[in-house]
Amino acid sequence: MKLQELLKSLHPIVPFKGENPEITSIENDNRKVQKGSLFICIKGYTVDGHDFAEAAVAKGAAAILAERPLFLDVPVVLVKDTTRAMAVLADTFYEQPTKKLHLIGITGTNGKTTTSHLIEKIFADAGEKTGLIGTMYTKIADRIFETKNTTPESLTLQKNFRQMVDAGVGLAVMEVSSHALDQGRVHGCDYDVAVFTNLTQDHLDYHKTMAEYQRAKSLLFAQLGNTFDNNNKSKFAVLNADDPASDMFRRSTAAHVITYGIDEKADIQAKNIHMTPKGTNFDLVIEAVSYPIHMQFLGKFSVYNVLASIAAALVSGIGINEIIASIESVEGVAGRFELVNAGQDYTVIVDYAHTPDSLENVLKTIQHFATKRVFVVVGCGGDRDRTKRPLMARIACSLATDPILTSDNPRSEDPLAILKDMEAGVEGESYQVIPDRKAAINMAVRQASLGDVILIAGKGHETYQIIGDVVHEFDDRLVVREAIEVR
Numbered sequence: 001m002k003l004q005e006l007l008k009s010l011h012p013i014v015p016f017k018g019e020n021p022e023i024t025s026i027e028n029d030n031r032k033v034q035k036g037s038l039f040i041c042i043k044g045y046t047v048d049g050h051d052f053a054e055a056a057v058a059k060g061a062a063a064i065l066a067e068r069p070l071f072l073d074v075p076v077v078l079v080k081d082t083t084r085a086m087a088v089l090a091d092t093f094y095e096q097p098t099k100k101l102h103l104i105g106i107t108g109t110n111g112k113t114t115t116s117h118l119i120e121k122i123f124a125d126a127g128e129k130t131g132l133i134g135t136m137y138t139k140i141a142d143r144i145f146e147t148k149n150t151t152p153e154s155l156t157l158q159k160n161f162r163q164m165v166d167a168g169v170g171l172a173v174m175e176v177s178s179h180a181l182d183q184g185r186v187h188g189c190d191y192d193v194a195v196f197t198n199l200t201q202d203h204l205d206y207h208k209t210m211a212e213y214q215r216a217k218s219l220l221f222a223q224l225g226n227t228f229d230n231n232n233k234s235k236f237a238v239l240n241a242d243d244p245a246s247d248m249f250r251r252s253t254a255a256h257v258i259t260y261g262i263d264e265k266a267d268i269q270a271k272n273i274h275m276t277p278k279g280t281n282f283d284l285v286i287e288a289v290s291y292p293i294h295m296q297f298l299g300k301f302s303v304y305n306v307l308a309s310i311a312a313a314l315v316s317g318i319g320i321n322e323i324i325a326s327i328e329s330v331e332g333v334a335g336r337f338e339l340v341n342a343g344q345d346y347t348v349i350v351d352y353a354h355t356p357d358s359l360e361n362v363l364k365t366i367q368h369f370a371t372k373r374v375f376v377v378v379g380c381g382g383d384r385d386r387t388k389r390p391l392m393a394r395i396a397c398s399l400a401t402d403p404i405l406t407s408d409n410p411r412s413e414d415p416l417a418i419l420k421d422m423e424a425g426v427e428g429e430s431y432q433v434i435p436d437r438k439a440a441i442n443m444a445v446r447q448a449s450l451g452d453v454i455l456i457a458g459k460g461h462e463t464y465q466i467i468g469d470v471v472h473e474f475d476d477r478l479v480v481r482e483a484i485e486v487r
């Protein structure tokens with residue numbers, strides 16, 4: 001595509017003039033630039049992309065998009081906000097791929113990864129080629145890629161959507177983080193369905209207040225559009241009737257609103273929830289018709305994820321019986337309430353609970369079936385919301401008999417300082433502090449006996465531990481398995 005044609009999509013008040021090279025790709029990382037690339041300079045939180053423009057030209061960049069004048073041998077196009085412009089250009093360059101996909105976005109503090117996997121499974125079982133973007137990976141039909149962020153920036157996102165369209169994908173489901181909404185990473189995404197899971201404390205390091213965090217989440221619903229029929233497709237907001245934040249999201253959107261819930265009246269409702277050691281049974285009630293559901297997950301929080309998935313699939317036109325069959329066949333999602341069985345006579349669960357609410361939910365679920373001691377091995381991530389640390393420690397101490405406070409991903413912080421922050425919430429309580437995560441897991445395994453439960457919380461599917469700048473191999477599931485085997 002020619003540079004001038006690409007730039008038209010920015011709708012400048014005065015048209016850009018000058019040279020008109022062929023643009024072969026768009027990049028915002030100089031290390032990925034090839035001959036003919038348009039290099040976009042982004043002023044980041046860590047470094048300023050403008051500082052890499054010269055290196056980009058040396059690698060063959062044909063043009064530069066910047067926020068300030070740069071004196072280089074290729075055309076330099078100036079805009080006020082390169083991040084915003086990048087979303088527009090990416091959408092144009094990749095030929096508006098989201099218009100060709102049925103796109104479902106999921107936001108909320110907890111449950112996004114789980115719900116996105118459930119939705120993906122329902123569509124796959126219905127015979128659709130699927131794509132998924134989220135915390136664990138990006139999946140494009142049968143190919144899986146590792147991802148750095150839960151929601152990538154606009155350039156990567158639109159490129160992935162284009163690859164999905166080219167691979168014949170019909171349904172794309174993605175997690176939409178509050179950071180992504182705040183930073184405009186999803187500008188240009190033409191969502192058909194937006195799903196809200198729940199809003200509880202997390203990420204206050206970034207958003208500062210819960211009101212700001214909620215405002216960021218509300219953008220997904222506001223950005224569903226203001227028309228009722230877009231190419232004859234209706235847009236839907238799927239909201240959690242039991243979460244007070246839904247009211248603001250309902251008021252933020254022109255889309256049709258479908259609610260799901262347990263306690264409050266909702267369009268899609270779960271009643272008579274009954275938990276067994278093997279799963280959860282409930283009655284799904286939709287417009288006075290009741291369907292018995294036997295799912296293999298545990299916990300009230302899992303019922304919410306299932307209801308949200310059912311709602312998203314229903315408004316997308318999948319039949320209720322197909323949806324139920326699919327949901328009932330799901331065994332679980334990696335690292336979410338994942339059982340580790342290595343022949344031991346006590347229960348071991350690895351779970352990704354890294355917020356106060358998720359830790360509380362998981363421990364309360366365990367309390368439903370635990371008859372003896374409950375060990376919890378838990379830490380808090382470094383360079384993340386500090387205010388959740390004492391809360392998580394308090395929850396661990398009040399809902400487990402044997403709390404062991406340890407490290408999660410300390411990142412650039414001192415692990416002992418993070419533990420001090422946690423301990424501030426549990427003065428006078430009885431707990432152990434073992435900063436080394438492996439030693440903490442070993443301790444739980446050494447002390448557990450017949451009928452006890454060990455919950456290893458916070459890292460779920462993660463296969464690494466970040467200490468300082470170093471990413472060490474670390475998988476809770478493998479570490480605990482080894483501990484059980486050598487005991």
Ligand SMILES: CC(=O)N[C@H]1[C@@H](OP(=O)(O)OP(=O)(O)OC[C@H]2O[C@@H](n3ccc(=O)[nH]c3=O)[C@H](O)[C@@H]2O)O[C@H](CO)[C@@H](O)[C@@H]1O[C@H](C)C(=O)N[C@@H](C)C(=O)N[C@H](CCC(=O)O)C(=O)O
Pocket residue numbers: 028029030031041042043044045046047048049052148149150151152153177178179180
């Ligand atoms: C605070 C934040 O959101 N940071 C994101 C941001 O990084 P940044 O602003 O520091 O980027 P930077 O390193 O300064 O780079 C600026 C520019 O220079 C370019 N550059 C940089 C180096 C170089 O050698 N050459 C070069 O061209 C970069 O490509 C970039 O265009 O842009 C990066 C690229 O998109 C993101 O990967 C990065 O996420 C970091 C890793 C992060 O930790 N983000 C977290 C807070 C986050 O976004 N989390 C949410 C999920 C949370 C949840 O729901 O639990 C998520 O969606 O992942």
Ligand SMILES: Nc1ncnc2c1ncn2[C@@H]1O[C@H](COP(=O)(O)OP(=O)(O)OP(=O)(O)O)[C@@H](O)[C@H]1O
Pocket residue numbers: 108109110111112113114115135150175197198301302304305335336337351352353354357358359361362460
């Ligand atoms: N609906 C829910 N409500 C509360 N807690 C939940 C819910 N679903 C899952 N959890 C808990 O939260 C943890 C994380 O779940 P999941 O990975 O699905 O959430 P997420 O929103 O994708 O998280 P992240 O923002 O880190 O990507 C689970 O391991 C479980 O402990």
Ligand SMILES: N[C@H](CCC[C@H](N)C(=O)O)C(=O)O
Pocket residue numbers: 150354380381382384408409458459462
């Ligand atoms: N997406 C979350 C993941 C947290 C996982 C936990 N293990 C940690 O490192 O804090 C975040 O970046 O805040």
Ligand SMILES: [Mg+2]
Pocket residue numbers: 112113114134135136150175
């Ligand atoms: Mg996730």
